[in-house]
Amino acid sequence: LVVLGIETSCDDTAAAVVRGNGEILSQVVSSQADLLAQYGGVAPKMAEEAHLQVIDQVVQEALDKAKLTERNLSAIAVTIGPGLGLCLRVGVRKARKIAGSFNLPIIGVHHMEAHALVARLNERELQFPFMALLISGGHNLLILARDLGQYIQLGTTIDDAIGEAYDKTAKWLGLDLRRSGGPAIEELAREGDAKSIKFSIPMKQHKDCNFSYAGLKTQVRLAIESENINATIPISSASSEDRRTRADIAASFQRVAVLHLEERCERAIEWALKIEPSVKYLVVSGGVASNQYVRAQLDQVVQRNSLRLVCPPPSLCTDNGVMVAWTGIENFRIGRFDPPPPSDEPEDIVVCLKTIFTYDCF
Numbered sequence: 001l002v003v004l005g006i007e008t009s010c011d012d013t014a015a016a017v018v019r020g021n022g023e024i025l026s027q028v029v030s031s032q033a034d035l036l037a038q039y040g041g042v043a044p045k046m047a048e049e050a051h052l053q054v055i056d057q058v059v060q061e062a063l064d065k066a067k068l069t070e071r072n073l074s075a076i077a078v079t080i081g082p083g084l085g086l087c088l089r090v091g092v093r094k095a096r097k098i099a100g101s102f103n104l105p106i107i108g109v110h111h112m113e114a115h116a117l118v119a120r121l122n123e124r125e126l127q128f129p130f131m132a133l134l135i136s137g138g139h140n141l142l143i144l145a146r147d148l149g150q151y152i153q154l155g156t157t158i159d160d161a162i163g164e165a166y167d168k169t170a171k172w173l174g175l176d177l178r179r180s181g182g183p184a185i186e187e188l189a190r191e192g193d194a195k196s197i198k199f200s201i202p203m204k205q206h207k208d209c210n211f212s213y214a215g216l217k218t219q220v221r222l223a224i225e226s227e228n229i230n231a232t233i234p235i236s237s238a239s240s241e242d243r244r245t246r247a248d249i250a251a252s253f254q255r256v257a258v259l260h261l262e263e264r265c266e267r268a269i270e271w272a273l274k275i276e277p278s279v280k281y282l283v284v285s286g287g288v289a290s291n292q293y294v295r296a297q298l299d300q301v302v303q304r305n306s307l308r309l310v311c312p313p314p315s316l317c318t319d320n321g322v323m324v325a326w327t328g329i330e331n332f333r334i335g336r337f338d339p340p341p342p343s344d345e346p347e348d349i350v351v352c353l354k355t356i357f358t359y360d361c362f
């Protein structure tokens, strides 16, 4: 079994070829980091244009690196949501075009399910049921994965996701946004004193597993204003005193942002074990899970509760084609796929896949 995975849900155009045994034959990601830095966020029309410019090349490169042609593929997997409609469509069109031309089945993949399931690619012992904390730019989800396609939501964000808070904090601190905000904050935080600024932990009074980062974002913005930090002066040109203040804010923000995760995970484990006492693993995935501090802190929570933490390698935590191909493989194996589309299917009707899975949870 050899599957090509295509991912275009947000600002990365990604493709990968993966074998049924989990072997990654190729992995290609083209990021729109320059566009993001220029406009300070993702503008759907521009992102669509950027995907259109590189999609053919990215897919071709994935096939070339795998030393395969379309004829060697068993199926094509493509992200069908959630994400920006205009961007998703670029990937879906490309996938259907190849599938139509080469008579290949096609698998519509849920982006968040892919973030969770990719953990099973490297970790063969990771069987259902398991828990997953999915932390990224648009989502904060705590789920109990009971089986393939069966997910119970234990908690979600009521406003912003943690990745959004990292990205805004980086922007307000004048960090280099040609890479995403998360890694920039993680690096600067290493220089700072995490206890120097007393941000309060969100939703302490709510004894549930939901998340909120909008209030913490506001606390950070106010702290930045009261310290008179001028974000138009890049950190590379800041005085050493100014740099120190920015590092203190980054470290203090990160500490509290992660304390919020720790507190929610602690409770979610308690809830999950009541439903499925055989749970042994907490998967942490999504872009923010590539953060070493986040991993270390959550590892402590998990160990305290006699569970094991599973984090995919950083390149599989941020958006990638491997997770889409792998989720395609898992679904293909249980017969969840669409037949090949007609080879003469007009491009403009290609707006949705028939395989729309609805998960109560996601």
Ligand code: ATP
Binding pocket: 009, 010, 011, 082, 083, 111, 135, 136, 137, 138, 139, 162, 163, 164, 166, 167, 180, 181, 182, 183, 186, 286, 287, 288, 289, 290, 291, 292, 317, 318, 319
């Ligand atoms: P979603 O999966 O919710 O649709 P997305 O697809 O845009 O969002 P991902 O690629 O899964 O996002 O994650 C991107 C987010 O992860 C960004 O907010 C980015 O700042 C954050 N991120 C990436 N690396 C790190 C890191 N080392 N520390 C903290 N955050 C990080």
Ligand code: FE
Binding pocket: 111, 115, 136, 137, 286, 287, 318, 319
């Ligand atoms: Fe993502």
